[in-house]
Amino acid sequence: xxxxxxxxxxxVILMAIIKTNNLTKKFxxxxxxxxxxxxxxxxxxxGLLGPNGDGKTSLLRMIIAASPPTxxxxxxxxxNLRTDSRQVKANLGVVPQLNNLDEDLTVIQNxxxxxxxxxxxxxxxxxxxxxLLSLFELENKHDSRIKELSGGMKRRLLIARGMINxxxxxxxxxxxxxxDPQAKHLVWRKxxxxxxxxxxxxxxxxxxxxxxxxxxxxxxxxxxxxxxxxTPQKLVIRYVGKTVWVIEVTxxxxxNVKEKLKNLSLDxxxxxxxxxLFHIDSDEVIKxxxxxxxxxxxxxxxxxxxxLRLTGRTLIx
Amino acid sequence: MxxxxxxxxxxxQRNRDVFFRLWRSEIPVMVAEPIIILLAMGLGLGTYVGLxxxxxxxxxxxxxxxxxxxxxxxxxxxxxxxxxRMEYQRTYDAIIVTPLNIEDITAGEIFxxxxxxxxTGSFILAIAAAFQLVHSPWALLILPVSFLAGxxxxxxxxxxxxxxxxxxxxxYYFSLFITPVFFFSGVFFPLSSxxxxxxxxxxxxxxxxxxxxxxxxxxxxxxxxxxxxLAYIIGLAIAFFAISLKTMRRRLIV
Numbered sequence: 001x002x003x004x005x006x007x008x009x010x011x012v013i014l015m016a017i018i019k020t021n022n023l024t025k026k027f028x029x030x031x032x033x034x035x036x037x038x039x040x041x042x043x044x045x046x047g048l049l050g051p052n053g054d055g056k057t058s059l060l061r062m063i064i065a066a067s068p069p070t071x072x073x074x075x076x077x078x079x080n081l082r083t084d085s086r087q088v089k090a091n092l093g094v095v096p097q098l099n100n101l102d103e104d105l106t107v108i109q110n111x112x113x114x115x116x117x118x119x120x121x122x123x124x125x126x127x128x129x130x131x132l133l134s135l136f137e138l139e140n141k142h143d144s145r146i147k148e149l150s151g152g153m154k155r156r157l158l159i160a161r162g163m164i165n166x167x168x169x170x171x172x173x174x175x176x177x178x179x180d181p182q183a184k185h186l187v188w189r190k191x192x193x194x195x196x197x198x199x200x201x202x203x204x205x206x207x208x209x210x211x212x213x214x215x216x217x218x219x220x221x222x223x224x225x226x227x228x229x230x231t232p233q234k235l236v237i238r239y240v241g242k243t244v245w246v247i248e249v250t251x252x253x254x255x256n257v258k259e260k261l262k263n264l265s266l267d268x269x270x271x272x273x274x275x276x277l278f279h280i281d282s283d284e285v286i287k288x289x290x291x292x293x294x295x296x297x298x299x300x301x302x303x304x305x306x307x308l309r310l311t312g313r314t315l316i317x
Numbered sequence: 318m319x320x321x322x323x324x325x326x327x328x329x330q331r332n333r334d335v336f337f338r339l340w341r342s343e344i345p346v347m348v349a350e351p352i353i354i355l356l357a358m359g360l361g362l363g364t365y366v367g368l369x370x371x372x373x374x375x376x377x378x379x380x381x382x383x384x385x386x387x388x389x390x391x392x393x394x395x396x397x398x399x400x401x402r403m404e405y406q407r408t409y410d411a412i413i414v415t416p417l418n419i420e421d422i423t424a425g426e427i428f429x430x431x432x433x434x435x436x437t438g439s440f441i442l443a444i445a446a447a448f449q450l451v452h453s454p455w456a457l458l459i460l461p462v463s464f465l466a467g468x469x470x471x472x473x474x475x476x477x478x479x480x481x482x483x484x485x486x487x488x489y490y491f492s493l494f495i496t497p498v499f500f501f502s503g504v505f506f507p508l509s510s511x512x513x514x515x516x517x518x519x520x521x522x523x524x525x526x527x528x529x530x531x532x533x534x535x536x537x538x539x540x541x542x543x544x545x546x547l548a549y550i551i552g553l554a555i556a557f558f559a560i561s562l563k564t565m566r567r568r569l570i571v
Contacts (some may be wrong), residue, residue, distance in 0.1 A: 027571075064414050067571060086416045094414040100407035104335040113334065117327050117415035165415075 012199050016075070017169050017200045023072035025058045025224075031057035034224035035072070045191065045201040047211040049303075050221030051311055056204045057097075057173065059221070063202070064171055077168060077227050090118060093167030095158050097204075099175040101146045107157060108142050109134070115149055118165040123163070132160040136190060141239060152183030159190065161198075170194065172203040176210060203211070208304040222311045232303050239309050240301040241267075241279035245286060246304050248274055248294040267308065276305070318563050321424035324417045328425025329432070331408075336433075347433075351386040351441045353401070355379060368507075369516050370396070376562035379445040380459070381504030381530035386441060387434035387463040388470045388524055394493050395430040396487045402426075403478065409569060411459065423565040427471040427558060434467025435460060445535070453537025462550075466527040469550055472557035479564040498522045503529070 018040040024032040033055045050056045061067035061219045063074060065085040074081040076088045102110050108129050110111070115125030133139045136156040142151060149157065155175065162170055175191070176184040191214055197202060205211055211218050212232045217227040229233060236242070249257050251273060258275070261268050264285055267278040273294075280286070286296065336343055359375025366374040400407040409422050414513030442459055445451055477490050501515065502524035508516050519525055533543050 066410075066413055086418065089414060090416060096407075096410060098407060098410075100411040102331075102335075102408055102411070103406050104338070109334070109338075113331050114411070114415070116330060117324075117412060117417055119416075146401045161411075 004281055016040065017077060018046075018202060019065070019075045020059075021073040021075075023074060024064065024070050025055075025062060025067065026070045031224050033062070033069075036224075036226055038219065038226065038229075040200060040202055042200055043195070043198055044216040045195050045203065045214055047215035047218035048202065048204045048221060049206060049211055049218050049307060051206065054221050054311070055224040056221055058224075060171060060173055060202075060204050064092060065089055090114075090165065091168050093162035093165065093170040093199075095162040095170065095172040095175055097177065099154050099158065101154060101157060101161070104144075105146070107138065107144050107146070107149070110146070110157065111161055114161050115164045120165070121274070128164060128166075132163055135163075135193075136160045137186070150183075152179050152186070155179060155183070155187060156190070159187065161274045163194070166316070168198065169200045169202065172201065175203060176205075176206055176207065184210075208302065208307055212303045220307060220310050227310045228306075235306045236301045236303060238306075239278070240305040241281075242301055243298050244301045244305055245277035245280055245296065245298045246274060247277065247296050250294060278305075278309075318559055319420050319566065321416070321420035321562065322418070324421040325424035325428060327417060328412065328422050329429045330376050331412075331424070332429040332434070335445070335465075342411050347390065347437055348440050351382050351437070352444060354386075355382050355441070355444070357555055358382075375395060375448070376450050378505060379441075379448075379450045380535040381502075381528045382443045383438050383445070383459060383463065384466065384524060384527040384531045385499050385504045386419075387438045387466050388495065388499070390433040390437040391430040391467040391470035392474050392491070395426055395471040396478055396481075396490055397484070398430075399426050399478045400481060400484055400487070403424045404484070406459060413569065419569050423562050424558075425440070427475055427561070430471025430474065431464050431467030434470065435464040438463030451535055453535065454540065455534045455537050457532050458534050462527060462530050462547075464525075465550055465554060466524075469523055469554035470556065472554060473563050476557055476561040476564055479568045481559060498524045502527075503532075523550070523553055 004093055016039040018038065020036055020038045023033055023036045023038070024031065036059060037054075038059075048056045048059065058067065062069050063076060063081075065081050065088060067234075077091050079088045081088055102113060105113055108126070111123065111129035111132060114126045115128065116122075120128070130139070130142070133142060134160065138153060138156055138160065140151060141157075146154065146157075159170075159172070159175065161173075172191075176187050180185065188210070191201060191203075203215070208237070215232060217229065218235065219226045220235070221227065228239070230238070247257070254270070254273060254275075258268075258270065261275070261277070266280070266285065269276045277286075355375065355378065359373075359378050363374030363378070368374065368377055409419070413419060414421055439460060442451070442456065446456075474490070477487075481487065481490075501511070501519045502522045503519065504524070508519050508525070511519060526549045529546045530543055530550075533539055
């Protein structure tokens with residue numbers, strides 16, 4: 001149970017669908033997940049963001065009971081994963097990053113065979129399979145082979161398969177990776193639809209646009225730890241502000257401009273010959289920088305700016 | 318070691334469905350090769366072979382071919398088949414997030430491999446019967462023996478698959494294990510025709526007791542040392558089954 005304040009200032013009791021307690025995963029010397037405490041509440045879409053190799057997938061694999069924690073506890077849907085993993089898995093829907101549809105079977109057979117792992121009777125499985133195919137706009141692919149599907153169709157089928165047991169919790173690893181904008185937006189719409197039906201979602205992504213579009217709350221992971229956790233809007237306001245100024249300077253003027261910004265005690269970050277200025281409320285300060293700038297423009301602060309500020313610009317892999 | 322549950326049947330059903338979906342390519346291969354071997358060896362080579370007890374060579378070879386191809390069926394299914402499902406199609410990754418555990422998947426694979434042995438064994442036995450090579454109703458027990466041998470060879474194969482770094486590793490498995498076992502387990506020649514050292518090695522080979530049992534059952538001449546052969550198969554089957562449950566978990570649940 002989780003006590004939280006709603007918008008009116010009243011206390012509400014929320015059920016934590018996922019709760020981890022000092023969760024740690026080590027692979028020999030490497031600490032992939034480092035003492036993570038996380039709560040995902042009922043009905044929300046929760047995003048785990050982080051660069052590649054920063055522990056997102058390890059965390060996800062532990063939550064779906066595909067990887068044992070080195071230490072710490074996980075409760076999913078009210079059950080401790082250490083003791084009741086079968087029962088938890090029965091109520092879980094998982095959409096993997098890599099396509100693992102059964103290539104030896106047709107589209108509908110994929111769904112029916114998968115339903116059998118959950119002990120669904122055959123007729124019910126077929127019925128539910130047909131409903132899911134129509135929900136994900138795949139009804140005319142009923143008897144197709146997996147090889148005949150496009151990337152977007154495979155992904156939709158993976159999500160449909162994850163829904164076959166009517167899970168209370170859907171876990172998605174990069175649900176729209178490699179999809180064209182049409183297919184991506186279709187997937188987002190379907191996920192929103194499922195959310196409105198009360199399906200809690202935990203998704204792992206490094207697509208910031210996706211996180212901002214569909215997640216109620218996001219956690220930014222770096223080097224196995226959660227650096228920050230809030231709604232996408234609040235994270236933007238906290239770390240970069242509503243507006244970000246991007247200043248391009250010549251190499252000769254760079255230090256000069258930096259000095260000026262420091263004196264004005266502004267919040268900025270230098271990337272090559274570009275300076276990103278954060279938390280700027282008025283345009284006045286910009287005018288003081290003089291004529292030494294090549295170009296100057298402003299853009300809305302985004303989750304991507306937050307992400308890069310928090311996790312750094314160097315590659316980790 | 319964690320035990321498997323009844324849910325293994327779901328994996329068995331999945332493999333069965335795929336097998337019958339692809340039966341046009343699966344069944345002819347399964348039947349054709351043992352028949353060719355039986356006819357080539359039995360009728361071709363057989364005309365040059367005189368056995369001490371006056372038995373015809375095809376009669377001698379038939380129960381061995383049943384045992385050998387029961388071994389091949391299980392071995393192919395649980396090496397290439399298992400490895401492709403595990404590493405290329407990622408079928409196990411998909412199943413592992415359902416109520417099934419890795420032990421259920423492993424057991425499902427082994428029992429399916431054993432079912433392939435049973436199917437192959439039944440086909441060849443029926444053909445042997447059609448050639449009037451079966452002389453005793455005891456021969457029906459060749460079916461459970463094929464299944465049991467199938468469990469043993471599937472478990473050995475799954476164990477190897479769980480340790481194999483790549484699909485080419487199976488070349489070693491077949492050329493250094495399965496093929497020698499096929500030729501040195503008394504399928505084609507009585508073990509007594511080998512030098513003593515080879516005979517000793519032959520008695521370790523897991524196919525030897527299967528050939529011995531099949532040969533006795535098809536002729537109806539039963540002796541007590543068959544119980545020893547049976548015990549050896551059961552012992553190996555249980556041991557390798559248990560180890561493969563462990564190694565599969567170690568490979569996939571990290």
